[in-house]
Amino acid sequence: MSSTPDFVPGVSGPVASGGERADGGLPDPSLLHLLGPKWLTARARSLDDERGRTARWIVLGFFGLIFWAFIFGMLFRLLKYFKGVQEIGPFLSGKLLGLMLIGFFSILLLSNVITALSSFFLAKDLDMLVAGPVDWLKLYGAKLLETMLHSSWMVVLLAIPMFSAYGVVYHGGWYYPLAVLFVFLPFLAIPAVIGSAITLLLVNIFPAQRTRDILSVIAVLTAGGIVLLFRIVRPERLARPEGFRSLVDFVTVLRTPTSPFMPSEWAQRAIMAWLDGRIEPLPFYLLGTTALAAVVLGALLHRALYDKGFSKAQESGGRQARTGVMGRALHRLFSPLGVLRRELILKELRLFFRDTTQWSQLILLAVLVVVYVFNIKYLPLKGEGMTFFLVNIVPFLNLVLAGFVLASIAARFIFPGVSLEGRTLWLLRSSPMPVKELLWAKFWVGTVPLLVLALGIIGVTNYLLQVTAFMMAVSILSITLMTFAMAGLAIGFGTLYPQFETENAAQIPTSFGGLLFMMAAVAVIGGVVILEARPVYTYLSARAYGMKPDLFEMVVGFGLALLLCITATIVPIRIALTRLEAVER
Amino acid sequence: MIRLTGLTKRYGSFTAVDRIDLEVPQGELFGFLGPNGAGKTTTLRMIAGILRPTAGKVEIAGIDIAKDPVAAKTKLGFIPDRPFIYEKLTGAEFLRFVAGLYDQEGPQIEHRARELLALFDLEEWRDELVESYSHGMRQKLIISSAFIHRPAVIVVDEPHVGLDPKAMRILKDLFREYVRRGHTIMMSTHTLEIAEGMCDRIGIIQGGHMRACGTMDELRANATGGDTGLEQIFLRLTGENAAREMVDVLDA
Ligand SMILES: Nc1ncnc2c1ncn2[C@@H]1O[C@H](COP(=O)(O)OP(=O)(O)OP(=O)(O)O)[C@@H](O)[C@H]1O
Numbered sequence: 001m002s003s004t005p006d007f008v009p010g011v012s013g014p015v016a017s018g019g020e021r022a023d024g025g026l027p028d029p030s031l032l033h034l035l036g037p038k039w040l041t042a043r044a045r046s047l048d049d050e051r052g053r054t055a056r057w058i059v060l061g062f063f064g065l066i067f068w069a070f071i072f073g074m075l076f077r078l079l080k081y082f083k084g085v086q087e088i089g090p091f092l093s094g095k096l097l098g099l100m101l102i103g104f105f106s107i108l109l110l111s112n113v114i115t116a117l118s119s120f121f122l123a124k125d126l127d128m129l130v131a132g133p134v135d136w137l138k139l140y141g142a143k144l145l146e147t148m149l150h151s152s153w154m155v156v157l158l159a160i161p162m163f164s165a166y167g168v169v170y171h172g173g174w175y176y177p178l179a180v181l182f183v184f185l186p187f188l189a190i191p192a193v194i195g196s197a198i199t200l201l202l203v204n205i206f207p208a209q210r211t212r213d214i215l216s217v218i219a220v221l222t223a224g225g226i227v228l229l230f231r232i233v234r235p236e237r238l239a240r241p242e243g244f245r246s247l248v249d250f251v252t253v254l255r256t257p258t259s260p261f262m263p264s265e266w267a268q269r270a271i272m273a274w275l276d277g278r279i280e281p282l283p284f285y286l287l288g289t290t291a292l293a294a295v296v297l298g299a300l301l302h303r304a305l306y307d308k309g310f311s312k313a314q315e316s317g318g319r320q321a322r323t324g325v326m327g328r329a330l331h332r333l334f335s336p337l338g339v340l341r342r343e344l345i346l347k348e349l350r351l352f353f354r355d356t357t358q359w360s361q362l363i364l365l366a367v368l369v370v371v372y373v374f375n376i377k378y379l380p381l382k383g384e385g386m387t388f389f390l391v392n393i394v395p396f397l398n399l400v401l402a403g404f405v406l407a408s409i410a411a412r413f414i415f416p417g418v419s420l421e422g423r424t425l426w427l428l429r430s431s432p433m434p435v436k437e438l439l440w441a442k443f444w445v446g447t448v449p450l451l452v453l454a455l456g457i458i459g460v461t462n463y464l465l466q467v468t469a470f471m472m473a474v475s476i477l478s479i480t481l482m483t484f485a486m487a488g489l490a491i492g493f494g495t496l497y498p499q500f501e502t503e504n505a506a507q508i509p510t511s512f513g514g515l516l517f518m519m520a521a522v523a524v525i526g527g528v529v530i531l532e533a534r535p536v537y538t539y540l541s542a543r544a545y546g547m548k549p550d551l552f553e554m555v556v557g558f559g560l561a562l563l564l565c566i567t568a569t570i571v572p573i574r575i576a577l578t579r580l581e582a583v584e585r
Numbered sequence: 586m587i588r589l590t591g592l593t594k595r596y597g598s599f600t601a602v603d604r605i606d607l608e609v610p611q612g613e614l615f616g617f618l619g620p621n622g623a624g625k626t627t628t629l630r631m632i633a634g635i636l637r638p639t640a641g642k643v644e645i646a647g648i649d650i651a652k653d654p655v656a657a658k659t660k661l662g663f664i665p666d667r668p669f670i671y672e673k674l675t676g677a678e679f680l681r682f683v684a685g686l687y688d689q690e691g692p693q694i695e696h697r698a699r700e701l702l703a704l705f706d707l708e709e710w711r712d713e714l715v716e717s718y719s720h721g722m723r724q725k726l727i728i729s730s731a732f733i734h735r736p737a738v739i740v741v742d743e744p745h746v747g748l749d750p751k752a753m754r755i756l757k758d759l760f761r762e763y764v765r766r767g768h769t770i771m772m773s774t775h776t777l778e779i780a781e782g783m784c785d786r787i788g789i790i791q792g793g794h795m796r797a798c799g800t801m802d803e804l805r806a807n808a809t810g811g812d813t814g815l816e817q818i819f820l821r822l823t824g825e826n827a828a829r830e831m832v833d834v835l836d837a
């Protein structure tokens with residue numbers, strides 16, 4: 001009576017889709033059915049008839065292959081060398097594999113924890129799945145698989161050339177890939193289960209209003225984990241065999257398992273035994289059973305805690321946010337820039353510091369920097385055999401490493417900038433604000449803190465290394481230019497490969513565009529260092545032998561490095577600008 | 586004033602909006618109706634400068650939006666159908682930010698923001714983060730934000746979704762008063778009673794074509810079969826009378 005019959009056809013949709021099945025049984029969607037939409041979305045995206053799609057994939061494939069070839073080549077040479085070393089060679093290879101696997105394991109654990117938060121608790125399809133007649137076990141299976149896929153693919157990409165190098169150098173044979181598969185699948189599954197379980201527990205433990213602060217806890221846990229890992233592994237010991245009393249001692253250290261209860265250790269033993277021509281069943285067995293047991297326990301935990309946790313995760317704390325002293329000070333500070341720019345900058349800052357998923361990563365960052373500075377501090381640079389050249393080469397390597405640190409920070413904080421604007425682009429696009437102002441604000445809000453950090457790191461480490469004034473000047477200038485280049489590349493790639501639909505900012509850098517950005521950043525850092533190596537060497541040798549340095553060589557080298565950095569800053573931003581102006585959202 | 590000439594939008598080979606000509610003069614509230622998927626949102630987003638037309642021209646207050654987007658958009662306020670805004674800003678901060686996008690600030694803006702929030706019963710929430718707002722509250726905040734810089738033209742996509750009766754009433758009065766002062770509003774809606782009661786002129790779009798356009802009286806005069814209500818005119822024009830028999834649907 002209330003609605004006219006003419007409008008009822010609109011109702012038929014939901015009725016039909018939510019209704020009982022014809023055969024009268026309980027509806028029971030399969031696990032694959034639950035993952036179906038994800039698969040279809042991915043396929044629709046790749047089928048998207050965007051112009052230049054093929055070209056894009058060719059470029060991606062090309063860079064991907066170069067990247068693989070690079071990793072493979074490095075490892076190949078290293079392993080060849082190890083293989084030649086008498087007695088301890090195989091142990092060194094095994095240790096190296098173990099170290100890399102431990103690294104993988106910690107990355108996997110962290111990214112699974114972060115991914116699980118969004119795939120199990122925040123994803124948009126959950127409302128429907130939780131409300132629908134979906135079996136808890138299938139929901140767990142589907143979401144676990146999704147979490148695992150999302151957080152493991154980058155590690156898998158790294159692992160392929162790595163395992164290939166081992167297989168080729170040690171003649172793994174035709175069944176070697178199969179053996180790797182048997183080892184690696186459980187190796188991926190275990191951190192996925194543990195990560196999801198940690199997230200599940202955290203969501204349940206925290207008071208409802210603070211669910212969203214979980215990420216800060218995760219960050220702290222990770223920080224602790226990294227420090228612990230460094231203390232357990234003590235990689236610096238391996239780099240200095242002369243520090244051991246005798247070769248026997250060294251071999252003993254190499255022989256003892258670093259961590260007998262870690263899946264990485266099992267995986268390492270399984271692979272190394274295989275490459276040695278033996279099949280050691282125990283590690284395979286341990287990996288397989290642990291993975292299965294983990295899934296079962298994870299499922300039980302899921303059944304017990306998921307419903308409560310899910311309901312909790314939906315409550316977000318409504319928080320007051322008045323403009324305080326700080327706000328007014330910033331307001332005044334940025335006022336000379338004009339209303340538009342000031343408001344854009346203030347907005348960026350507010351969104352960043354009020355979003356736990358964003359600022360909590362700062363803790364991670366602090367850990368990274370501290371670990372880095374500590375490692376520099378403990379470098380054995382004062383003993384005998386430390387020539388004038390070595391002392392000056394270390395700051396150069398320092399520059400490279402600091403560049404990597406900056407690149408990963410830019411990937412975390414600058415790269416997601418444009419993606420995070422996805423839901424609000426309508427507002428920006430329908431306003432008279434020129435798109436370049438948005439990029440301008442994002443660039444500077446990212447670059448200025450990054451630059452301060454960069455100068456801080458380089459200043460402190462170079463001070464610890466007691467470098468010459470010349471190296472200090474070169475380092476500081478280079479890192480400044482590189483910082484701009486990193487920021488420019490991050491904005492550029494972040495705009496070219498935006499993740500407008502993402503729910504979790506922490507996930508954006510792990511996307512394909514993020515990977516591309518990292519590769520481009522590494523290329524620029526490498527380019528700068530290669531271009532500067534020659535003039536620095538010339539200058540140092542001239543100094544060492546009391547001659548005049550070749551001015552031409554210096555100007556060309558430094559000039560080209562400068563040009564590279566400026567190009568890497570400006571060109572990506574220009575491309576981003578055209579791209580963003582064409583976005584229709 | 587809004588003027589559309591030959592406005593067309595194609596998604597691939599599919600034509601969502603097909604050569605629409607329309608002029609909404611100053612001081613008019615224009616209602617934009619049509620069945621789901623008719624092309625209303627597409628048209629409005631083209632007017633707002635978010636989508637680029639495949640062909641045709643959009644003029645706002647006499648300025649071609651393709652030629653001088655900044656000048657045209659300065660005269661425009663847009664309210665989208667889905668209220669997506671920055672979750673981590675408070676209501677007051679959001680209004681200030683929007684004003685900033687139009688290069689406006691100062692005591693007058695602050696005053697206006699307070700008045701608008703008070704109008705929609707949001708003043709208690711002005712310092713709360715938007716993430717704790719309900720759907721309707723967000724909608725009201727966005728509507729307020731479109732008025733903060735006093736644009737000559739406001740383009741609204743289904744503003745009534747999720748609003749309570751009181752807010753609907755306020756919205757109606759606000760829109761009417763705004764056009765009475767010589768501004769222009771173009772609004773899409775599915776609520777025919779609202780369109781009938783509020784709008785000066787009504788356009789009905791279907792399949793990307795403008796099927797009818799005029800005042801209620803004109804629509805009535807043109808309608809065959811002596812229809813009097815907007816609902817009958819709408820359903821007859823858009824062919825929705827051929828609805829299936831309910832019995833068939835529910836027994837299927
Ligand atoms: N991004 C897009 N890509 C392809 N087709 C689209 C896209 N956006 C809209 N369309 C199509 O354009 C047509 C018009 O869509 P539009 O959103 O303008 O309809 P509408 O009149 O606003 O409908 P509703 O009343 O449901 O809001 C639809 O057929 C839709 O499928």
Ligand SMILES: [Mg+2]
Nearest residue numbers: 625626627666
């Ligand atoms: Mg619409």
